[in-house]
Amino acid sequence: MNREFPRVGLGWDLHRMVAGRPLMLAGVEVPYNKGLLGHSDGDVVLHAVIDAMLGAAGLDDIGQVFPDADDRWKDADSRAMVTITRELVARTVALRPVQVDVVVIIEQPKLAPHKAAMRQSLANLLGLDVGDVNIKAKTHERIGEIGRGEAVAAQAVVVLAACPTGGLEQRV
Numbered sequence: 806m807n808r809e810f811p812r813v814g815l816g817w818d819l820h821r822m823v824a825g826r827p828l829m830l831a832g833v834e835v836p837y838n839k840g841l842l843g844h845s846d847g848d849v850v851l852h853a854v855i856d857a858m859l860g861a862a863g864l865d866d867i868g869q870v871f872p873d874a875d876d877r878w879k880d881a882d883s884r885a886m887v888t889i890t891r892e893l894v895a896r897t898v899a900l901r902p903v904q905v906d907v908v909v910i911i912e913q914p915k916l917a918p919h920k921a922a923m924r925q926s927l928a929n930l931l932g933l934d935v936g937d938v939n940i941k942a943k944t945h946e947r948i949g950e951i952g953r954g955e956a957v958a959a960q961a962v963v964v965l966a967a968c969p970t971g972g973l974e975q976r977v
């Protein structure tokens with residue numbers, strides 16, 4: 806693996822929005838009358854970030870690391886999944902996150918009042934300064950499933966760099 810330059814990964818995820826579930830975004834519960842359906846807590850932002858980290862590390866995808874069929878991840882806290890992913894990336898390829906940028910595509914609720922808390926939560930989870938974390942919210946112009954409030958999507962780009970302390974690379 807080439808560590809001469811930072812490594813970039815892309816993540817994307819979508820979950821259905823339904824009544825009776827908490828709306829978890831970037832590890833923060835956003836007050837709303839609907840939330841995200843999923844095997845875990847459905848945190849679409851953290852799932853996109855996990856996939857971006859795995860992508861940058863060349864470690865496949867979230868479905869391989871946290872299989873739907875595995876009851877360990879049923880209703881799992883996605884924050885714990887981020888921590889596990891960070892440890893996996895550090896241990897196997899000696900890389901750590903240094904920057905993340907996120908787009909959340911959501912019609913309602915408006916995220917502006919919650920973005921600062923979401924940024925801080927994501928920064929804490931990734932061990933970053935809040936200045937190295939950005940979260941943007943866009944609507945879907947009332948078009949399609951997201952526009953009708955039936956789903957929420959997120960995109961993430963994560964930059965990984967070599968761990969200064971090194972890690973144990975295990976090539977399999």
Ligand code: MG
Nearest residue numbers: 818819849852
């Ligand atoms: Mg997901």
